[in-house]
Amino acid sequence: MTDQSLPSHAAPALSASSLNKTFTVRGNGLGKPARHVHAVSDFSFDLPTGSTLGIVGESGCGKSTTARLLMHLVEPDSGQIRLSGEPVGTAKRDLKQFRRKVQMVFQDSSASLNPRLTIEQSITFAPMVHGVSAKEARETAWRLLDRVGLDPARFAGRYPHELSGGQRQRVNIARALALNPKVVIFDEAVSALDKSVEAQVLNLLNELKAEFGLSYIFISHDLNVVRYISDHVLVMYLGQVVEQGPVEQIYAAPRHPYTRALLASMPSADPDQRTMAAPISGDPPSPIDLPPGCRFAPRCAFAEGICNTMPYELRHGDARVRCHISDPQSGHSKAEAAQ
Amino acid sequence: MLGYILKRLLYAVPVTLAVSIICFSLVQLAPGDPLTVVLPADASQEIVDQTRARYGLDKPLPTQYLLWLGNVLQGDLGTSIASGRSVASEIGHAIGYTLSVAVLACLLALVVGLALGLVAGYAMGSPVDKLASATAISGVSVPHYWLGIVLVVFFSVKLGWFPAMGAGRSGQSLGDALSFMILPVLTMAAMPAGIITRSVRALVAEKLGQEFVTALRAKGMTSPQIFAHVVKNAAPTALAVIGVQMGYLMAGSILVETVFAWPGTGLLLNNAILTRDIPLLQGTILVLALIFVALNLIVDILQPLFDPRIQRA
Amino acid sequence: MTVSEITLPTTQPTRSQGYWSNVWHKLLRDRVSVACMIVLALIILSAIFAPLLTSYDPAVGSVVQRLKPPFTEGYILGTDELGRDMLTRLLYGGRMSLIMGILPVLLALVIGGTLGTVAGFVGGWTNTIIMRATDVVFAFPSILLAVAIAGALGSGLLNALIALTVVLIPPMVRVTESATTQVRSLDFVEAARASGAGGLTIIRVHILGNILAPVVVYATSLLSVAIIMSAGLSFIGLGAKPPTPEWGLMLNTLRSAIYSQPLIAALPGVFIFAVSLSFNLLSDGLRSAMDMS
Numbered sequence: 001m002t003d004q005s006l007p008s009h010a011a012p013a014l015s016a017s018s019l020n021k022t023f024t025v026r027g028n029g030l031g032k033p034a035r036h037v038h039a040v041s042d043f044s045f046d047l048p049t050g051s052t053l054g055i056v057g058e059s060g061c062g063k064s065t066t067a068r069l070l071m072h073l074v075e076p077d078s079g080q081i082r083l084s085g086e087p088v089g090t091a092k093r094d095l096k097q098f099r100r101k102v103q104m105v106f107q108d109s110s111a112s113l114n115p116r117l118t119i120e121q122s123i124t125f126a127p128m129v130h131g132v133s134a135k136e137a138r139e140t141a142w143r144l145l146d147r148v149g150l151d152p153a154r155f156a157g158r159y160p161h162e163l164s165g166g167q168r169q170r171v172n173i174a175r176a177l178a179l180n181p182k183v184v185i186f187d188e189a190v191s192a193l194d195k196s197v198e199a200q201v202l203n204l205l206n207e208l209k210a211e212f213g214l215s216y217i218f219i220s221h222d223l224n225v226v227r228y229i230s231d232h233v234l235v236m237y238l239g240q241v242v243e244q245g246p247v248e249q250i251y252a253a254p255r256h257p258y259t260r261a262l263l264a265s266m267p268s269a270d271p272d273q274r275t276m277a278a279p280i281s282g283d284p285p286s287p288i289d290l291p292p293g294c295r296f297a298p299r300c301a302f303a304e305g306i307c308n309t310m311p312y313e314l315r316h317g318d319a320r321v322r323c324h325i326s327d328p329q330s331g332h333s334k335a336e337a338a339q
Numbered sequence: 340m341l342g343y344i345l346k347r348l349l350y351a352v353p354v355t356l357a358v359s360i361i362c363f364s365l366v367q368l369a370p371g372d373p374l375t376v377v378l379p380a381d382a383s384q385e386i387v388d389q390t391r392a393r394y395g396l397d398k399p400l401p402t403q404y405l406l407w408l409g410n411v412l413q414g415d416l417g418t419s420i421a422s423g424r425s426v427a428s429e430i431g432h433a434i435g436y437t438l439s440v441a442v443l444a445c446l447l448a449l450v451v452g453l454a455l456g457l458v459a460g461y462a463m464g465s466p467v468d469k470l471a472s473a474t475a476i477s478g479v480s481v482p483h484y485w486l487g488i489v490l491v492v493f494f495s496v497k498l499g500w501f502p503a504m505g506a507g508r509s510g511q512s513l514g515d516a517l518s519f520m521i522l523p524v525l526t527m528a529a530m531p532a533g534i535i536t537r538s539v540r541a542l543v544a545e546k547l548g549q550e551f552v553t554a555l556r557a558k559g560m561t562s563p564q565i566f567a568h569v570v571k572n573a574a575p576t577a578l579a580v581i582g583v584q585m586g587y588l589m590a591g592s593i594l595v596e597t598v599f600a601w602p603g604t605g606l607l608l609n610n611a612i613l614t615r616d617i618p619l620l621q622g623t624i625l626v627l628a629l630i631f632v633a634l635n636l637i638v639d640i641l642q643p644l645f646d647p648r649i650q651r652a
Numbered sequence: 653m654t655v656s657e658i659t660l661p662t663t664q665p666t667r668s669q670g671y672w673s674n675v676w677h678k679l680l681r682d683r684v685s686v687a688c689m690i691v692l693a694l695i696i697l698s699a700i701f702a703p704l705l706t707s708y709d710p711a712v713g714s715v716v717q718r719l720k721p722p723f724t725e726g727y728i729l730g731t732d733e734l735g736r737d738m739l740t741r742l743l744y745g746g747r748m749s750l751i752m753g754i755l756p757v758l759l760a761l762v763i764g765g766t767l768g769t770v771a772g773f774v775g776g777w778t779n780t781i782i783m784r785a786t787d788v789v790f791a792f793p794s795i796l797l798a799v800a801i802a803g804a805l806g807s808g809l810l811n812a813l814i815a816l817t818v819v820l821i822p823p824m825v826r827v828t829e830s831a832t833t834q835v836r837s838l839d840f841v842e843a844a845r846a847s848g849a850g851g852l853t854i855i856r857v858h859i860l861g862n863i864l865a866p867v868v869v870y871a872t873s874l875l876s877v878a879i880i881m882s883a884g885l886s887f888i889g890l891g892a893k894p895p896t897p898e899w900g901l902m903l904n905t906l907r908s909a910i911y912s913q914p915l916i917a918a919l920p921g922v923f924i925f926a927v928s929l930s931f932n933l934l935s936d937g938l939r940s941a942m943d944m945s
Binding site: 118 | 668670671838839840842843844845846847848849850853857858861862
Binding site for chain 3: 354355357358361362365366368369370476477479480481482484485486488489491492496497503586587590591593594597598608609611612613615617620621624627628631632635
C-alpha cells in the first residue's frame with residue numbers, strides 16, 4: 001500500500017523528522033535515582049499545505065508534548081522541524097519569525113486568555129510584539145472578531161470571564177489568526193465545548209482554513225471530531241506514532257491493533273458500524289518504565305514472543321504501521337494473515 | 340517517618356550555618372575596626388593583642404569565621420564590653436526569665452485562641468463571632484509595647500494590683516514571683532492569641548462546611564461528637580502556630596521586656612544596644628535565632644505526628 | 653466567503669468594568685474598609701498638613717507647662733514631659749512614623765517583588781538561589797533581625813530603614829514568587845511565548861497584572877507590621893533620636909510620665925495602633941474584594 005496522498009512536488013507546510021523528547025525527573029539525592037519520562041520518541045510526519053493532520057490517542061500519550069515541541073515551546077532532544085521545507089533555527093530571531101507562522105489554540109479557553117486583558121488587548125498583543133502599530137493591530141482584531149462570529153462592538157472591550165466557553169474559544173482562534181500564520185495547531189481545542197457549539201466551531205475552522213490558506217494540526221482524543229476535520233490521521237501511543245495515513249483508510253481499514261481497539265471503543269450512531277473487536281483493557285504502562293519490546297504489547301490481544309522482546313522499527317518508505325503483524329518478514333505468526 | 344525526620348534535620352544544618360554566618364557578620368556590619376567594636380575603649384594593649392590573636396583578626400574573613408565558630412561551639416560567645424563578664428553567662432542568666440514568660444504567654448494564647456477560634460468558627464457571622472474576630476485582629480495589630488504600657492497604667496497605676504516593673508528579688512514566694520509575670524505574659528500573649536483565633540476560626544468553618552461533617556450528621560452523630568472531631572482537627576494547627584509563635588515571642592521580647600524592665604534576653608539586647616556592646620548583641624541574637632530555628636524544626640517534625648495528612652515529602 | 657470590512661467606530665465600544673474598578677467598587681461597599689481608608693486618610697493628611705493645623709513648634713516646649721493633662725487651656729491633648737504640645741508632636745510624629753512604616757514596604761515591594769517575579773518566571777537555578785537566600789533570612793524572626801542589623805549599624809533613621817527593608821524583602825519575595833509560579837504555568841503565558849514575545853514583555857503584560865492582587869493584599873498587611881516594627885525600633889532607641897517627634901520614641905520618653913499623666917503616656921500608641929489596625933483590616937477587605945471570579 002503506497003501513500004499517494006503526500007504530494008512530492010511541494011514542500012509540506014510543516015514537517016518533523018525523528019523528534020525525541022525525554023523529561024528527566026530529578027532524584028532527591030537520597031537514594032531515589034533520577035528517572036526519565038519518554039514523552040515523545042521517533043516522531044515524524046509531513047503536513048501538506050492546505051491539509052489537516054489529526055493526531056489521536058489516549059490522554060497521556062504525548063499529544064500535548066508533541067504540540068509544544070512543534071511550537072518550539074519545548075526544545076526537542078533530537079530531530080528536526082521544518083517549516084515550508086526550511087529547518088527552524090534555534091536562534092531567538094529565527095524562533096520569533098517561526099512563531100509568526102505557527103500558532104496554537106489551547107484546550108482550556110479560560111486559562112488561555114489573560115483575565116486582566118480585554119478581548120481586544122488579548123488579540124492585539126501578538127501583532128504588536130511583532131511591530132504592528134496599535135491602530136493596525138486593533139483593526140485586525142476587529143476584523144477577526146467579526147470573522148469568528150463575535151460582534152466587535154459588543155465583545156472587544158469585554159473581559160474573558162464575561163464570555164461563554166465557545167465565545168472564548170472563538171477569541172482564541174482570532175488571536176491565533178492575528179499573526180497571519182501558515183499553520184495552526186489545535187490542542188484539544190474543542191474538547192471542552194458543548195456538542196452543538198463544537199460543531200459550529202469545527203465548521204468555522206473549515207471555513208477559515210480555506211479563506212486564510214491555513215494548514216491545521218488537530219490534536220484530540222475524540223475520534224469522531226478528528227474524522228470529521230482531518231485529511232490525514234496519526235495515531236499515537238506512549239509517545240510513538242503507531243499508525244498514520246489518510247483519514248478514510250485509517251477509519252475504514254485500521255491495521256495496527258491499537259488503532260483497531262481505539263476505533264472499536266468509539267461510540268457510533270450507526271448500530272451496524274459497531275464492531276465486535278475487543279476494546280483495550282487496562283491503563284497504558286508508565287512512560288517511565290517502558291516495556292522492552294513493542295510499547296503496546298502488554299495490552300495487545302495479538303502479542304507474542306517477538307512483540308515482548310523486540311520493538312518494531314519503522315523503516316523509511318514503508319506503510320507507516322508500527323507493528324510486527326504488518327511486516328511479512330517479521331516472524332510474527334499472524335503476519336501473513338494481516339497481509 | 341525516620342527518613343522524614345532525618346531529612347528535616349539535614350535541612351536544618353545549612354540553615355543553622357547560614358544563621359551563624361549572619362550573626363558573625365554583625366561585627367563586620369558595625370562601623371569601625373572590628374577590634375574596637377568588640378573591645379572596651381580603654382582596653383590595654385595586652386588585651387588588644389590577645390583578642391586579635393584569639394579571633395584571628397589579622398587573618399582573612401573565612402578563617403576568622405571558622406575561629407569564631409569554633410569558639411561558639413565550645414560555648415564561648417565572647418566577652419561583654421559593658422560588664423566584662425562572658426556573654427554566655429550573661430545569656431544563661433537572662434534566658435530563664437525570657438523562657439518562663441514566653442512559655443506562660445504561649446499557654447495562655449493557646450487556651451484563649453482555641454476558645455475564641457472555636458466559638459467564632461461555630462457561630463460564624465453572629466455577634467459573638469464578630470466580637471471574637473475583632474478581638475483577634477486587634478491582638479494581631481496592637482503594638483505590644485504599647486499594650487504593655489496600657490496594662491501598666493490600668494493594673495499597676497490605677498488599680499495597684501500588680502507590680503509595674505522588674506522581676507522582684509530572689510527568694511520571694513512563688514505568688515510574688517508570678518505577680519511580676521502577669522502583665523508581661525498578658526502583653527506577650529495578645530499577638531499569638533489573635534493569630535491562633537484567626538487560624539482556628541477559619542479551620543472550624545472549613546471543617547463544618549466539609550462533606551464528611553454533613554455525613555456525620557446524616558449518620559446521626561450528635562453535636563458533641565462533631566465538636567470533638569473539629570477540635571481534633573483544629574488542635575494540630577493551633578499547636579503548629581504556637582510552636583512558631585514561641586520563637587517569635589522569645590525573639591520579640593526585646594520590646595516587652597524593655598517596657599517591664601524584665602531581666603531577660605530582651606533587656607540584655609536593649610542594654611547591648613544602649614552601650615553598643617556588640618559581642619553581647621551578637622551572642623544574644625545568635626542564641627535567640629538558634630532557638631527559633633530549633634522550634635521551627637520541632638514543629639516540622641511533630642506536625643505529621645498530630646496530623647497525618649501533611650505530606651512527608 | 654470574504655472577510656467583511658469593519659469600520660472602526662469613533663465612539664468607544666461597550667467597555668466592561670475592569671478588574672480593578674470592580675475591586676474598588678466592592679471595597680467601597682464594605683463599611684469596615686471604608687472606615688479604615690477614612691482613618692488612614694485623616695492621619696496621613698493631618699501629618700502632611702501639620703504646620704497648617706497647629707501653631708506650635710514640635711521641638712520647643714516650656715518647662716512650666718510640663719505634663720499638662722488633656723483639654724488644658726491652649727493644649728487640647730496636653731503637653732509632654734518637656735512641656736511641648738502633645739497634639740503638635742503627634743501630628744508631626746506621624747510624618748516620621750508613617751514614612752518609616754511605609755517606605756520600607758515600598759522598597760521591599762520593588763526589590764522583593766522584582767526578585768520574586770524573576771525567580772518565579774525564570775525558574776531553575778535562578779529560582780533555587782533566590783529562594784534559598786530568602787529561606788536564610790526567614791530563619792530569623794523579623795523583629796530580631798531588624799534589631800540585629802539596626803543594632804550593629806548603630807541607631808539612626810537610615811539604619812532603621814535599611815534594617816526594616818532587609819527584613820521585609822524575603823516575605824515579599826515569597827509571595828511574588830509563588831504567585832508568579834502559578835501564573836507562569838497558565839496557558840495564556842504559553843500562548844504569549846508562542847506568539848514570539850520576549851520574557852520582559854510577557855512579565856509586563858501578562859504576569860504583573862495577574863500577580864498584583866495577592867501582592868497588594870500582602871503588602872497592605874505588611875504595612876501594619878512595618879508601622880509597629882519601625883515605631884518599636886525607635887522605642888528601643890534604634891530609630892529616631894530626640895527631639896525628633898516620632899510615635900515610638902514618644903512612647904519611650906513619656907514612660908517617665910506613666911504615674912503622673914498615664915493618659916498622655918499612652919497616647920502615641922493609640923496612633924500606632926490605629927494605623928496598624930486600619931492597614932490590617934484594609935488588607936482583609938481587599939482580600940475579600942479581590943476574591944471573585
